[in-house]
Amino acid sequence: MLPVNQPLQAEGGYVHEIKWDGFRALAYLNGAEVYLASRNGHRLNERFPQIAAELAARNWRAVLDGELVAVGDRGEVDFSLLRSSSTVKEVRYVVFDLLVWEDSMLCPRPWRERRDILEVLFVQERRLLLSPLLPGTLQECLELAKERGWEGIISKHEASPYLPGVRSSWWRKHKIRRTIDGVVVGIRCLGQAVRSLALGLILPGGKLCYVGNVGSGLRERDREFLQEASSLLRVEHPGVVNPPSQDGNWVWFRPHLVAEVEYLELTPQLRLRHPVFLRFRFDKRPEECSAAGERG
Structure with missing residues (x-):
């Protein structure tokens, strides 16, 4: 599922997250078996072995959606590091959605339900993070994004289903230029x-x-x-x-x-x-x- 580049006319029902600057990746987990895939379906396990190993250690049966981000010497997210070599030492998998859990397909359920399950499941670790929700209005979040040097903000409606491969107005992106x-x-x-x-x-x-x-x-x-x-x-x-x-x-x-x-x-x-x-x-x-x- 992908966001559209459209302004919000009204913020009712929307929550705001950081627009992470990295590689979008789906994680297919079946116990210790893990398959990390790019948006185009390319296997990423060998490129990011640390992430695959930490996901395998969870022993979950699930499908996660998130962003692989590289971290620089000062702790800042740096997309250029992802492109600079075949492997990256300091990388995080920032998870922001849950498509499948155990035997349940969660895509038709509202975003809020999927998020609640993630918040119960997730214990933050060094390389696996749950994307934080930002307090305040969209304008306040955009000002924070400018101050922190983030790529932008993603706004998601709490009632949003997950629509695989679809660019939908349930999700909106606001890039900082x-x-x-x-x-x-x-x-x-x-x-x-x-x-x-x-x-x-x-x-x-x-x-x-x-x-x-x-x-x-x-x-x-x-x-x-x-x-x-x-x-x-x-x-x-x-x-x-x-x-x-x-x-x-x-x-x-x-x-x-x-x-x-x-x-x-x-x-x-x-x-x-x-x-x-x-x-x-x-x-x-x-x-x-x-x-x-x-x-x-």
Whole structure:
């Protein structure tokens, strides 16, 4: 079951949870036999053996739904760690629903009943956690999510059945989007057409670091402006300390233009996740575009 990206008109009957930033996973438990599966049905036992072992130790007959999340050195959830290697040492399975318990199919039952069973069953352990319910209104939860650096909030109706594979308005998602101003360090072209702009941030010490490409959100007039700017700003070599692999489709700029983009996360490796162009910032100077304090 998947949430829809729709605002709540009224909050009556809805509860709010953290939108975890990880791998969605179903856990099929038959005593000591465990099968961890991704949303696409791929087996995850070998990728997350610690989780499979702890689930096997429960000796349950159940089907759980939850999120596999990686935890960084400071205890923060870090999605980039899940992608960085084939195995991850510090990982948690955050459970938020119960589809089957013993011989009972629970999907048709209201969310509140399924949650009550989970709360009786669950003893929090190091790697197995029950997703907490957040107090307060949706707006208060969203403000907390911004403060804590969470991906967003999921709102679920207490009467909701579990609909496998269905995206339903019983569940709503509210993503937190951040904005950042970066230096336009170049453009990527296909023929004469501008496909995306390359963005950079200034590191401590003053050097420019490439943080990613932004194509989403660029309007035709923005692409035309970048094409015109290339005749004035073009340089032979990239001005960043970590240029991407070059395939002949890049045009590099001297640092002059600033762009504001919306994004989901700036990873610890200084890469923007899901950036969307908003506007050019002609009121800002490139030296104001610092990477300091932006990660997470």
